Amino acid sequence: MIFEVFRQERRGQAFAHAGSIDAPDLEFAEAWAREQYGRRQESEALWVVPREAVREVHDFPDELSKTYHRVDGYSLKAKLKEARERAQTAESAGALSADG
Amino acid sequence: MDARTQEFVEYVQGGGQVETGDWMPDEYRAKLIKFIEMHGNSELMGVLPEREWILRAPTLQRKLALTAKVQDEVGHSQLIYRVVEDLGKPRSQCLQDLVDGRSKFHNVFHYPTKTWGDVGVIAWLVDAAAIISQKALLKCSYAPYARIMKKICWEESFHILHGRDVILTLMNGKDEQRALVQEAVDRWWGPLMTFHGTAIPADEDPMVFWRIKSQGNEEARQQFLDGYVPQIWELGLTVPDQELRKNDDGVWEYSEPDWDELKRVVTGHGPMTAERLEFRRRFLEQEAWVREVVLTEAA
CATH class of the missing domain: 3.10.20 (Ubiquitin-like (UB roll))
Structure with a gap:
């Protein structure tokens, strides 16, 4: 055996x-x-x-491309950039209105 | 070569590894079996030159260390034959082919161990030459073989330490002891220089083609010379080759090794071949009843 x-x-x-x-x-x-x-x-x-x-298991197809449970399913870079810019704009707009 | 084989070749040449249950070309399987079986045979036959010295070891500590080394090497052969078995050749068949002289084992195990100096040189330099080949096998395309090589290389590193310790003790002893070491180096130099095989270019070596080996023969020999000739010289020992020197480009030059002798020895005509195979055959037959009892009880 x-x-x-x-x-x-x-x-x-x-x-x-x-x-x-x-x-x-x-x-x-x-x-x-x-x-x-x-x-x-x-x-x-x-x-x-x-x-x-021992049961050996192979092949794990992803027919539905379920990207939401993978790290590469989240592209935060562009969104984060946009969010930061928005926050900065809002901040400077707030500062301007305080001066006025 | 059909498309499937072509794809397989590209896969292994690109560093891909193969598992037991994967499809593989028949030629690859045959090459693996031949190569790995010879390795298993060498581990098993390799204990015989050392075994002869267990009863004659100079101290109890040395006796125990040598016994442990013998156990290690037999353990390696068991692991290796298991890998061969999973590729399709049963261990019983490997052992039968070995004692019938139908398969080969490494050249260095066909020579006598004349003195305790030989035991030291074997553990130090023969094991050093072997570990260079075995380390290169950690990258073997056949994954189950590469995996067991980790344990084998780890244990071989103890053997080299044991060998160096034996040699250093002798070198720090009397003139007679230093002479034993020098005579042993002189005796083993020839077999050590042919150990890694002829300088066949890596891209013409079928074992490299299938990525069973990842290192050319000459590359391995150069690595051995580079690592160990300085260690031999620093102890005041000499190497019996007037041509041996390291060139400015870092390459070692040496006299042409005796390839005819290598061929003669590995085809079963070494000084100790017949005697050691007969020893193996006797034990294989003598212990057949143990296997029978164990298997009957388990059934």
């Missing part, structure tokens, strides 16, 4: 795929994962997962 091994290097970090192990059962897989990825204390924790248990 093939087991995929995910490794957490330090507490708080994400688990990242480290490699796979060929073992007859989970008990052997754990023993070998410990030897391969933990014997120098280089890992905080391991996830040992039978390969069949």
Whole structure:
């Protein structure tokens, strides 16, 4: 059986795929994962997962071009410029009327 | 070349990486298997010259360090054979082809380890030459292989430290100990100079074409010379090559290595080839019952 091994290097970090192990059962897989990825204390924790248990998902189409949930869906630069100019104009207009 | 293959070539040549389940041209898969399998074989055969010295190591600390190095290298071969297996060639077949002499392993592992000086030179200079190739594989177009290379390179860096420590201890010892190191450097220089292969231009190397390797052979050798010849010289050791020198343009010049010997050795005619393959075969057969018991119990 093939087991995929995910490794957490330090507490708080994400688990990242480290490699796979060929073992007859989970008990052997754990023993070998410990030897391969933990014997120098280089890992905080391991996830040992039978390969069949991993569901791989691909392709994420965006048919409706839903830009509103992406960073590039918001072009603030031009709008901000306009807003700043407007605020400045209003300010100087206010100053003029105060002088008068 | 069909359009799909053409597109694949452009993808990998542009730095793209490939995963196990992705479509790949048959030729790419075959090249990967051959290359990675030879790497796995080399890790497995590479422990034999060192294993011979575990019982003869000069101190308990050295014995433990050498045992740990052997465990590291066998661990590398297990990781590497897993990658080969996912590409379609089972590990059992790799091992059978190895002991039957149908596949290759690196030239440096076909030579004897005559003294403790050889053990030091192997861990220091052979591992240094190997880490140069392996670091370049971190950028391999086949991602699962590139990923395990991170762990392998990390562990190899311990081996070089271990090797340097052995060498420095000997060099700070008696004349006889310094002589052991010099003799070992003399013995290993030839195999080290052919280790990275002939100076085939990178754009004619099929392994570079598919971006399995990203570095030309001569580039790797130059990097080795540049990094390690000064380290050898500063200890008062000499290199057995009268032509060896660094030119003003930074390129190292050296006498033509013995390519015939390289060819002879890697095709199974090295001084220790038969003996070490026989050793592997004996253990493969002797331990077959362990695999049987484990697999029967698990079933």
